[in-house]
Structures are given as C-alpha cells and as structure tokens.
Amino acid sequence: MRMTRRLWLAFAVCVAPAAACLGGAKGEGLLEALRKHAIVETDVMVPMRDGVKLATDIARPKADGAKFPVILMRTPYRKNLGGASGALLGGYAFASQDVRGRYNSEGDHRPFLDDPNDAFDTIAWFAAQPWCDGNVGMTGGSYVGFTQLAAAMTRPPALRCIAPSVPPSDFENGVVFYGGTIRQELVQGWLIGQAGSSQRVQRKEVPAEELQKWQPHRNFMEWCWHLPLSDPGPLALGGQGYVDCWLNGVNNWEKPGSWRQVSAVQRAEDIQVPTLIVAGFYDIFAQENLDLLLALRARGGSDLARKHSHIVIGPWPHGIGGPAGDLAFPAAGRALGPLQPTWLARWLKGQPNDADKWPPIRAYIMGQDRWLDTDTWPPAASRPMRFYLAAGKLAPEPPKADQPPSAFTYDPAKPVPTLGGTNLIIPKGMKDHRKNAERPDVLSFLTELLDNDLAVVGRLRAHLFVSSSAPDTDFTAMLLDVRPDGYRGNIQDGIVRCRYREGRATPKLLxxxxxxxxxxxxxxxxYTFKKGHRIGLHVSSSNFPRFDRNLNVAHPPATWTQPQAAHNKVHHDPAHPSFIELSVLP
Structure with a gap:
C-alpha cells in the first residue's frame, strides 16, 4: 500500500504542469473531488514585499490541528491542482501559484527576473501558516523547474529541497546563447508563445490575432526570417516584459554577465538545499543540467547541497519520458516512478531511505538500454577517442599527407534547415539527415564500418581548422549514427560563430x-554505435532556425540585415589536423 501511494504521488506531481490546461467543467470537477478529502482554497492572494499579490491555489489534508509540509509549484502556464491528489495521499499540502503578471496574479510579467524574490516571499508566507510544519519543497519542470532554482538561490529558511526537471539553468551558455549564436527557435518561439497568452491578450487590450498568427503551430517559421533581430515584432503586443527579455539577449550579445543573476550554474554557491535534477540528452537544457549538477557537487553552498545533489538523465527531449523523434526507449521511463516520492519523504519528512545512497549521476545508455551510475562526467572509466577529418572520411589517425581542404558556399538566404535535435517548438530528437547530406553546403565525413559496438558516453567536441572569404561566418558540427540501411540519425550538434571563437566579450573578425x-x-x-554502423560527422555553416543565421558580414548580429554568401573551407592536412573528440567506454 505504501509503494502504491508513492507511485501515485510521483505520477501526480510529475504531471501537474501538463494539467495546466484544466478548466471549466474538468477544473471544477477536480476541485469538487479534492474537496471531499481536503481543504481547498483557490486564488489565495499571497502578498509580495512590494505589495503585489500572487494568485495561489492550495489543497491540504483535513486534519484539525495537524501540520504538514508543503509541496509548492510556481508556474507561468496557469496554476492548477493537478498534482494535489498524490500529494495529499502522501501527507503533504500542495500549492500552485501563477507567477507575477501571469493569469490571475498581479504585477507585470518579466520572465525569470522577479522569480527569485517572489519565490522567497511565497515560501516565507507558507512557512508562517498555522497548518504548515515549517518545511517547504518544490517540484515541476521547465520554467517551473527554474522557479525552484530561483528560490534556492535566495536561501529561504523554510526551503528543504527542490526537484527541478529540465530546468533552464545557464542563460549565458545554453538557454539564450550557444557558441556565440542565439537559440532562435527556443527563445523567440517560447516568448511569442508566452506573449500570446499574456494578460493584455486575456483582457482583450490588444488584437489577439496579430499574436496568434505568429504562434509556433502557425506562421512562426515565417517570422524567423525577419530582420533585424533587434526588432521584437509581435512581442510588443504581449507587454514590455516580453520585449525586454528578448532585447536582453540581442542587445547584450557582447556583454556576458547580463543573465548571471538568474543562472544557477554560475551561482551554485548560493544553493544550499538538496537538489534532484531530471534531464534528457535530447532536451533543450541537457548540457547545462549536467553542468549544474557538477557545479553543485563542486561548489554548492552547503554540505547538503554538495553531497545530496543528483541528476537522472535519460533518452528524452523536453517532455520527460516521451520519444525523442525517431528514438524511443519506453523502459527508461520506469525509473522515474519512485524518484520524487522517495526524495520528498527524505527531505521534507526526514525519513531515511535510499535517497541517501543515490549516485551523483545516473545516465541511460541508449543502445544498451541500461542505466549507468557514475560519480564523474565523463565517467572515470571512459577514455578520449579522436577521429580525424579527411576527404569524406573520419580516420583514427591524423593526416600524414597534404590534401586540399573541403570547401562549400554558404548562402544565408538558403540555410540548412533544422532536422531534429535539442529543440523546443519544432520537431525534436533524432531525425533522418540523408536529405540534408545531399546538399552542396553540407560536408559529410564517415568512419569505416565499426567492427564492434562503441559506447560514447560524455562530452563531445569538434576541433576544426577553418577559413572563409567573409569577415564572419558560422561553422556547425553534427555527430550522426549512419546505419546499414543509409539512415543518418543525429546524436548531438553544435555551432560556433567565428567572431566569438574566443568568447562573446572579445569579438575578433576573420x-x-x-x-x-x-x-x-x-x-x-x-549512445552506443552498433557493430556494422558508421560514425558520421556533418559540417556546415547553418542550422536554421535552431540557431540564428550568420549573414557573413562585419555588422553586429543584432542589427544586420543584408546577407552575403561566404566561401568556407575546412582544412584537414598535417599542419591543420581537424578532428572530433569523443569519450568512450571500454
């Protein structure tokens, strides 16, 4: 019976964000069902330090005089009590709150910026309630995961633990910027989606259709072509907070540090509570979630944070448990069931359990269909392996003879289209790249057929010697599994903007x-490459709209409008041994 409770709690808490669409009869039906067993309050206006009040729904067990720990979720996606049933069954109170300026909460919405202080004040309010035992924990995914990190960075006395899933955690090196480019589909697409449900739209103060036509499911791809990037366009209809969030990226391209206050990776020393991270290798925040775990283990703000921070990272996109494009590992999701109930019991109720013995990192090895426990990343048993570029080939040894570079022309008016990967609003996960491989602006390099399975576990980096006819251009690299039937599935990919090859603060034109x-x-x-497969590497200069296009000009990226073609080369001779470095297990 106890395990049944735990599993239901895990399910209920994990799906609470997905229940954000509950409304009308369904929403009322949920509330009526809860009221049979709990005290339910909706739209409780919790005061913040500046007088703004945030709408909060609360459900707590019916028990006169009893006190309970609180599970709190703070969301921009509409509060709901979808996770309350399991929480109540586990002996917790459950609360869901609209963040500032969203749905029923007061104030102006400034994505991410107000969440630290608001979370601190909310937790203090709950700890002071006569039915709360003074212990608060937080759960939820994506932005709801970020609100937990925002809370933890302010060190609320009553916060005991957090369990963020796929949280944005490094805005400087992953959320907004990647390799000197802006993650256009992620940042712009998400903001347009949020502006479409802004309070100005709900109050019919602006024409909703003007925002709706640019939504991801309609004409977003058309807006991606719009220049200059400094034009916020439809975001202005949502309100100034949405505009400022976009401009904080494009206007601070060469000013690293503008996002530090909300970047948990950079502020790990401010986090003092045990942290359980759930992540996915095909998720939009995959690497920064690993970086966050390593940062907490190395420099968390307390012994608890350093010793009791963990990550479980599986074969998932931004939608934990679901398929990653053409890849699906349904068995992997079964490991998630007991995680949160075990975690909450340990740190909100003080019940010793298996959480004390969890490894720092538990990673799912795709192709072997097993979990690997490790204290380090990459695992201590791994070793580096290099494959050197040659004409159409990847070789285990560096080039010994001179050979001409591989060349192509990159036209920003005809960029390589994004096919899968760590995306949010466009198709994600593994996709077949045979069509892109046929393009003249995509260089393809392949190994010989593998004699044995090869497990690649760890960080991936491409080191390329390049040149261009332009003062600036981008280079992309994509690792692929090339199957015997010709299917080319993307494993991971990345990009570098050449002017920022030494960092965004030190631009250097070509x-x-x-x-x-x-x-x-x-x-x-x-990921395990199977015997008889090939390892593939695609190199080009665009991956659009995953990353913004480089127009190959010297003007600042935020304001450029006039593109020109660039003649780009990748060099792979003895003096310029370009290679990709993998981390492999024996």
Missing amino acids: KPGEIVQVEIDLWSTA
Whole structure:
C-alpha cells in the first residue's frame, strides 16, 4: 500500500504542469473531488514585499490541528491542482501559484527576473501558516523547474529541497546563447508563445490575432526570417516584459554577465538545499543540467547541497519520458516512478531511505538500454577517442599527407534547415539527415564500418581548422549514427560563430582566407554505435532556425540585415589536423 501511494504521488506531481490546461467543467470537477478529502482554497492572494499579490491555489489534508509540509509549484502556464491528489495521499499540502503578471496574479510579467524574490516571499508566507510544519519543497519542470532554482538561490529558511526537471539553468551558455549564436527557435518561439497568452491578450487590450498568427503551430517559421533581430515584432503586443527579455539577449550579445543573476550554474554557491535534477540528452537544457549538477557537487553552498545533489538523465527531449523523434526507449521511463516520492519523504519528512545512497549521476545508455551510475562526467572509466577529418572520411589517425581542404558556399538566404535535435517548438530528437547530406553546403565525413559496438558516453567536441572569404561566418558540427540501411540519425550538434571563437566579450573578425582553429561544443550523450554502423560527422555553416543565421558580414548580429554568401573551407592536412573528440567506454 505504501509503494502504491508513492507511485501515485510521483505520477501526480510529475504531471501537474501538463494539467495546466484544466478548466471549466474538468477544473471544477477536480476541485469538487479534492474537496471531499481536503481543504481547498483557490486564488489565495499571497502578498509580495512590494505589495503585489500572487494568485495561489492550495489543497491540504483535513486534519484539525495537524501540520504538514508543503509541496509548492510556481508556474507561468496557469496554476492548477493537478498534482494535489498524490500529494495529499502522501501527507503533504500542495500549492500552485501563477507567477507575477501571469493569469490571475498581479504585477507585470518579466520572465525569470522577479522569480527569485517572489519565490522567497511565497515560501516565507507558507512557512508562517498555522497548518504548515515549517518545511517547504518544490517540484515541476521547465520554467517551473527554474522557479525552484530561483528560490534556492535566495536561501529561504523554510526551503528543504527542490526537484527541478529540465530546468533552464545557464542563460549565458545554453538557454539564450550557444557558441556565440542565439537559440532562435527556443527563445523567440517560447516568448511569442508566452506573449500570446499574456494578460493584455486575456483582457482583450490588444488584437489577439496579430499574436496568434505568429504562434509556433502557425506562421512562426515565417517570422524567423525577419530582420533585424533587434526588432521584437509581435512581442510588443504581449507587454514590455516580453520585449525586454528578448532585447536582453540581442542587445547584450557582447556583454556576458547580463543573465548571471538568474543562472544557477554560475551561482551554485548560493544553493544550499538538496537538489534532484531530471534531464534528457535530447532536451533543450541537457548540457547545462549536467553542468549544474557538477557545479553543485563542486561548489554548492552547503554540505547538503554538495553531497545530496543528483541528476537522472535519460533518452528524452523536453517532455520527460516521451520519444525523442525517431528514438524511443519506453523502459527508461520506469525509473522515474519512485524518484520524487522517495526524495520528498527524505527531505521534507526526514525519513531515511535510499535517497541517501543515490549516485551523483545516473545516465541511460541508449543502445544498451541500461542505466549507468557514475560519480564523474565523463565517467572515470571512459577514455578520449579522436577521429580525424579527411576527404569524406573520419580516420583514427591524423593526416600524414597534404590534401586540399573541403570547401562549400554558404548562402544565408538558403540555410540548412533544422532536422531534429535539442529543440523546443519544432520537431525534436533524432531525425533522418540523408536529405540534408545531399546538399552542396553540407560536408559529410564517415568512419569505416565499426567492427564492434562503441559506447560514447560524455562530452563531445569538434576541433576544426577553418577559413572563409567573409569577415564572419558560422561553422556547425553534427555527430550522426549512419546505419546499414543509409539512415543518418543525429546524436548531438553544435555551432560556433567565428567572431566569438574566443568568447562573446572579445569579438575578433576573420581575415579573408586566414586559417583559424575553432572549437564546437556538441554537448553530451550516452549512445552506443552498433557493430556494422558508421560514425558520421556533418559540417556546415547553418542550422536554421535552431540557431540564428550568420549573414557573413562585419555588422553586429543584432542589427544586420543584408546577407552575403561566404566561401568556407575546412582544412584537414598535417599542419591543420581537424578532428572530433569523443569519450568512450571500454
């Protein structure tokens, strides 16, 4: 019976964000069902330090004089009590709150910026309630996961633990920027979606259709072509907060640090509570979630944070448990069931259990269909392996003879289209790249057929010697599994903007024909290439709209409008040994 309770609690808490669409009869039906067994309050207006009040729904067990720990979720996606049933069954109170300026809460919505202080004040309010035992924990995914990190960075005295799933945790190196580019489909697409449900739209103060036509399911791809990037366009209809969030990215392209206050990876020393992260290798925040775990283990703000922070990272996109494009590992999801109930019992109720013995990292190895427990990333048993680029080939040894570079022309008016990957609003996960491989602006490099299975587990990086006719251009790298039937499935990919090859704070334009070395971070994976397959590498200069297009000009990226073609080369001779480095298990 106890395990049944735990599993139901895990399910109920995990699906609470998905229940955000509950409304009308369904919403009322849920509330009526809860009221049979709980005290339910809706739209409780919790005061913040500046007088703004945030709408909060609360459900707590019916028990006169009893006190309970609180499970709190703070969301921009409409509060609901979808996770309350399981929480109540486990002996917790459950609360869901609209963040500032969203749905029923007061104030202006400024994505991410107000969540630290608001979370601190909300937790303090709950700890002071006569029915609360003074212990508060937080759960939820994506932005709801971020609100937990935002809370933890302010060190609320009553916060005991957090369990963020796929949370944005490094805005400087993953959420907004990647390799010097802006993650256009993620940032722009998400903001347009949020502006479409803004309070201005709900109050009919602006024409909703003007925002709706640019939504991801309609004409978003058309807006991606719009220049300059500094034009917020439809975001203005949502309100100034949505505009400022976009401009904080494009206007601070060369000013690293503008996002530090909300970047948990950079502020790990401020987090003092045990942290359980659930992540996916095909998720939009995959690498920064791994980086967050490593940062907490190394420099968390307390012994508890350093010793009791964990990550479970599986074969999932931004939608934990679901298929990643053409990849599906349904058995992997079964490991999630007992995680949160065990975690909450340990840190909200003080019940010793298996959580004390969890490894820092538990990673699912795709292709072996098993979980790997490790204290380090990459695992200590792994070793680096290099494959060197040659004409159409990936070889285990560096080139010994001179050979001409591989060349192509990149036209920003005809960029390589994004096919899968770590995306949010466009198709994600693994897709077949045979069509892209046929393009003249995509260079393809393949190994010989593998004699044995090869488990690649860890960080992936491409080190390329490149040159261009343009003062600036991008180079992309994509690792692929090339199957015997010809299918080319993307494992991970990355990009570098050449002017920012030494960092966004130190732009350095190219000289025509000058050979420079660039490093492309492809993030991490845990994937097994099967015997008889080939390892593939695609190199190009665009992956659009996953990343914004480089127009190959010297003007600042935020304001450029006039593109020009670039003649780009990848060099792979003895003096310029370009290679990709993998981390492999024996």
